[in-house]
Amino acid sequence: QVQLVQSGAEVKKPGSSVKVSCKASGGSFSSHVISWVRQAPGQGLEWMGGIIAIFGTANYAQKFEGRVTITADESTSKAYMELRSLRSDDTAVYYCAGGRIVVEPTTMAGMDVWGQGTTVTVSS
Amino acid sequence: DIQMTQSPSSVSASVGDRVTITCRASQGISSWLAWYQQKPGKAPELLIYAASSLQSGVPSRFSGSGSGTDFSLTISSLQPEDFATYYCQQATSFPYTFGQGTKLAIK
Numbered sequence: 170q171v172q173l174v175q176s177g178a179e180v181k182k183p184g185s186s187v188k189v190s191c192k193a194s195g196g197s198f199s200s201h202v203i204s205w206v207r208q209a210p211g212q213g214l215e216w217m218g219g220i221i222a223i224f225g226t227a228n229y230a231q232k233f234e235g236r237v238t239i240t241a242d243e244s245t246s247k248a249y250m251e252l253r254s255l256r257s258d259d260t261a262v263y264y265c266a267g268g269r270i271v272v273e274p275t276t277m278a279g280m281d282v283w284g285q286g287t288t289v290t291v292s293s
Numbered sequence: 294d295i296q297m298t299q300s301p302s303s304v305s306a307s308v309g310d311r312v313t314i315t316c317r318a319s320q321g322i323s324s325w326l327a328w329y330q331q332k333p334g335k336a337p338e339l340l341i342y343a344a345s346s347l348q349s350g351v352p353s354r355f356s357g358s359g360s361g362t363d364f365s366l367t368i369s370s371l372q373p374e375d376f377a378t379y380y381c382q383q384a385t386s387f388p389y390t391f392g393q394g395t396k397l398a399i400k
Binding site: 204206213214215216218219228229230231264266268271275276277278279280281283284285286 | 294325327329331336337338339341342343346348378380382384385386387388389390391392393394
């Protein structure tokens with residue numbers, strides 16, 4: 170069973186960038202789409218973007234287009250999410266989550282494995 | 294983008310009650326809908342995938358139905374551990390949008 174382990178909490182200044190990692194253990198995520206989902210305090214879940222490792226191309230929610238980059242390295246079983254030009258409203262818990270692709274290219278069966286979450290605090 | 298609308302946004306119920314949460318997609322998504330449960334301070338957990346398939350390890354009191362644009366999650370007999378927030382998500386294509394969530398509280 171694949172498990173996802175994320176990097177630790179970050180405190181950042183407005184205008185800076187943050188890069189969060191997500192390592193898969195116990196298996197490969199090559200047949201999965203790895204998504205990044207964030208949750209601001211007291212708010213709902215927000216899908217930011219995802220990447221299918223075997224294809225290597227990422228797709229982003231329009232809200233984050235141009236400000237986020239998601240990458241994956243199959244050789245190390247790691248995925249990364251970099252968010253730039255941070256603002257105070259980017260303060261949130263960021264999750265990586267994996268879902269199995271069932272119909273190519275992007276239909277998945279639901280995100281059945283989640284990282285533990287990484288708290289990113291943006292404050293001057 | 295496909296918009297997902299859940300209702301109600303919150304509901305109060307008692308242990309043993311039957312509860313149904315609905316989710317509507319702004320366009321047809323076949324059966325590619327997932328339901329998640331989230332408890333405070335925890336990562337979400339997958340309950341149902343492909344609209345009606347129960348994820349391994351999830352109690353059978355949870356069930357899902359629907360196709361096209363209208364879906365529902367039913368908990369047949371609420372247990373104390375079921376009080377949480379529930380989210381639907383369309384899983385047919387990018388971006389995988391979520392509903393706004395339904396908070397299930399104890400009456």
